[in-house]
Amino acid sequence: MSGPLIVLVGPMGVGKSTVGELLAERLGTTYRDTDADVVATAGKAISEIFFDEGEERFRDLERQAVQDSLARHTGVLSLGGGAVLDEGTRTLLAGLPVVYLSMDVDEAVRRVGLNTARPLLAVNPRRQWRELMDARRHLYEEVARTTVATDDRTPEEVARAILDAL
Ligand code: S3P
Numbered sequence: 001m002s003g004p005l006i007v008l009v010g011p012m013g014v015g016k017s018t019v020g021e022l023l024a025e026r027l028g029t030t031y032r033d034t035d036a037d038v039v040a041t042a043g044k045a046i047s048e049i050f051f052d053e054g055e056e057r058f059r060d061l062e063r064q065a066v067q068d069s070l071a072r073h074t075g076v077l078s079l080g081g082g083a084v085l086d087e088g089t090r091t092l093l094a095g096l097p098v099v100y101l102s103m104d105v106d107e108a109v110r111r112v113g114l115n116t117a118r119p120l121l122a123v124n125p126r127r128q129w130r131e132l133m134d135a136r137r138h139l140y141e142e143v144a145r146t147t148v149a150t151d152d153r154t155p156e157e158v159a160r161a162i163l164d165a166l
Helices: 016-027 034-042 046-053 055-072 087-092 105-111 125-143 155-165
Strands: 006-009 031-033 076-078 098-102 146-149
Touching (some): 016 031, 016 076, 031 034, 034 046, 034 055, 098 125, 098 155, 105 125, 146 155
Parallel strands (some): 031 076, 098 146
């Protein structure tokens, strides 16, 4: 059975796309991102999907995108930061080489801070980051085979740590 070589999960801004692209290059494979698939399917930006149709609808589209990618893609795949909130999505990840890219709250505020393009962080970024991490940390850990902390590492060092860990 084929499937993705590596699946990256972790909060927004942790570097999933940068690291994912680096890993794909190192492994001579392709990189895919479920956020991009959702945008292509819906024909609108993620912030518009949240605004027009709500988070629940977004999670449904996201689960579908994850399922399609897992079935077809054999390279490096990254999931949106909140994909693990959906139980169906977590079930799809069982047994796969999932890597949790982590960062602490201070680092998240430094890297992402207030980012209106990311609908979940539109107000009070520090409090929202703390709540978001508290709600999600255990879910990332539940689906992941291994955790790689990114706080004081460059994307190259993170990619190396992932290859060493798997
Ligand atoms: C989200 C993270 C985003 C995107 C959406 C919701 C979240 O993905 O899926 O804005 O709930 O954390 P990235 O982690 O790729 O930014």
